[in-house]
Amino acid sequence: MPLDHRRLCGPEESQPPSLWAALAAEDEDEEGAGAAPRDPCSLRPLFARAGLLSQAQGSAYVELGSGTKVLCAAWGPREAAEPGPGRLLCEFRRAPFAGRGARGRPGGLAEREAEREAAAALREALEPAVRLGRYPRARLAVSALLLQDGGSALAAAVSAAALALADAGVEMYDLAVGCALCRPPAATAAAWMLQPAEPEERRAAARLTLALLPALNQVSAVLGGGQGGPPEDWAQALRLGLDGCHRQYPVLRQSLLRAAQRRDAAAAATAAAASVA
Amino acid sequence: MAPPSRYCVPGERLCSTEEATAGSGTYTRHGFIFSSLAGCLERRSEDSGLPVVSVVRDSESQLLPNVGAVVTCKVCSINSRFAKVHILYVGSTPLKSTFRGTIRREDIRATEKDKVEVYKSFRPSDIVLAKVISLGDAQSNYLLSTAENELGVVVARSEAGVQMVPISWCEMQCPRTHTKEFRKVARVQPQFLQT
Numbered sequence: 001m002p003l004d005h006r007r008l009c010g011p012e013e014s015q016p017p018s019l020w021a022a023l024a025a026e027d028e029d030e031e032g033a034g035a036a037p038r039d040p041c042s043l044r045p046l047f048a049r050a051g052l053l054s055q056a057q058g059s060a061y062v063e064l065g066s067g068t069k070v071l072c073a074a075w076g077p078r079e080a081a082e083p084g085p086g087r088l089l090c091e092f093r094r095a096p097f098a099g100r101g102a103r104g105r106p107g108g109l110a111e112r113e114a115e116r117e118a119a120a121a122l123r124e125a126l127e128p129a130v131r132l133g134r135y136p137r138a139r140l141a142v143s144a145l146l147l148q149d150g151g152s153a154l155a156a157a158v159s160a161a162a163l164a165l166a167d168a169g170v171e172m173y174d175l176a177v178g179c180a181l182c183r184p185p186a187a188t189a190a191a192w193m194l195q196p197a198e199p200e201e202r203r204a205a206a207r208l209t210l211a212l213l214p215a216l217n218q219v220s221a222v223l224g225g226g227q228g229g230p231p232e233d234w235a236q237a238l239r240l241g242l243d244g245c246h247r248q249y250p251v252l253r254q255s256l257l258r259a260a261q262r263r264d265a266a267a268a269a270t271a272a273a274a275s276v277a
Numbered sequence: 278m279a280p281p282s283r284y285c286v287p288g289e290r291l292c293s294t295e296e297a298t299a300g301s302g303t304y305t306r307h308g309f310i311f312s313s314l315a316g317c318l319e320r321r322s323e324d325s326g327l328p329v330v331s332v333v334r335d336s337e338s339q340l341l342p343n344v345g346a347v348v349t350c351k352v353c354s355i356n357s358r359f360a361k362v363h364i365l366y367v368g369s370t371p372l373k374s375t376f377r378g379t380i381r382r383e384d385i386r387a388t389e390k391d392k393v394e395v396y397k398s399f400r401p402s403d404i405v406l407a408k409v410i411s412l413g414d415a416q417s418n419y420l421l422s423t424a425e426n427e428l429g430v431v432v433a434r435s436e437a438g439v440q441m442v443p444i445s446w447c448e449m450q451c452p453r454t455h456t457k458e459f460r461k462v463a464r465v466q467p468q469f470l471q472t
Contacts, residue, residue: 057373076373077341077374078374079374079375079376079377079418083412083413129287131304131313134341135341136341136412137341137412137413137419138341166286166287166314166315167315169314169315169316169334171287171302171313171314172287172288172313172314173287173288173304173311173313174287174288174311175286175287175288213288214288215288215289215290215311216288216306253286253289256286256315257284257285257286257315259315260284260315260316260317260334261284264282264317
């Protein structure tokens with residue numbers, strides 16, 4: 001039988017979906033029950049690694065404990081037609097398998113709009129950190145791919161994009177660290193939580209994403225909205241978010257240092273091999 | 278055995294401006310020197326004044342042609358008014374992505390600018406040393422100039438396909454067919470001459 005290359009073939013055997021549907025329903029109940037006693041100021045474990053893609057000049061992978069995985073690639077200055085300081089072009093894409101459950105309309109307008117908004121937010125967060133004045137008439141490109149959405153996706157993307165740009169050798173003033181907060185609906189306790197997981201973010205009454213430049217202690221972007229409480233609440237949320245960013249910074253810094261050491265070791269090894277051969 | 282080098286990330290505070298001066302890959306703010314690249318810290322002591330602190334990344338350096346830099350380019354097309362080139366090297370570092378440049382007819386020579394013919398100065402696929410005079414505006418690319426003795430054609434192939442030998446500042450000769458062709462030839466710098 002000729003192979004059909006246009007379609008993805010399913011498995012040979014098929015089973016009724018009701019088996020798996022029951023399991024998913026149980027999972028949801030467990031998560032709902034276990035979410036309550038979570039410390040609102042605790043940070044999820046963060047994994048960051050820079051310098052893993054060979055196709056791009058700089059790359060970074062950030063993974064949060066709640067399951068958010070972001071892969072980001074950056075390219076150095078290329079010629080642009082417009083005069084003036086350099087421009088930063090950001091792109092944010094969600095993998096088709098990133099979310100749980102079925103997608104409403106795959107490839108539809110809503111998804112594209114959300115991606116465009118996220119790309120604009122990424123650009124707003126990264127532009128103050130990059131020394132665009134050093135690259136006149138040039139174009140820097142950053143592309144972020146969300147592999148799995150477990151909450152706080154944009155914050156992880158900001159951190160990954162900053163790491164990728166630094167790994168690509170682009171001159172920057174500082175690394176941008178992103179942190180997300182959310183506030184559960186008013187019925188339950190109204191305290192702001194750091195780095196929400198996906199179900200918490202879905203049920204939240206208000207969400208906030210912060211991007212901070214830690215060494216300069218400057219906030220580069222504040223994004224979010226929702227039904228908030230009094231203004232002091234938002235100020236307190238900002239302080240909590242800044243604190244979260246400062247706590248994440250050492251991990252990102254360490255990953256960048258390790259990537260630089262690995263790159264130098266690899267360069268020294270190839271130079272030694274070339275001189276021997 | 279090299280001493281263990283110190284790596285730094287962008288935004289890391291290195292030292293104050295009183296102890297050293299800022300070199301490449303760093304910036305100063307509030308009287309302190311911060312790193313601007315993720316790389317190796319290098320401290321060079323100058324004879325006059327303070328040591329220079331800079332951050333280097335050995336593998337690649339993202340260089341852009343600056344105004345006044347001498348660049349090596351390859352001619353891709355010529356016109357009666359200008360020559361379009363691809364900029365390949367800035368100084369002695371190769372560029373990762375090629376930039377496009379233009380050498381206008383009045384920038385080819387320093388003297389007798391109106392009698393210049395582009396066809397007698399450059400041909401496509403010549404390697405030319407030029408200097409950047411402007412970053413260009415919205416419509417044009419980098420503007421280059423060869424209006425000096427040391428700038429101009431360095432390597433050219435004759436119509437027979439053989440690399441030509443320069444005989445004067447305006448002529449090159451093919452070693453196989455002995456035909457002379459017109460080019461605006463760069464003067465060989467004295468350190469490269471073997472006498």
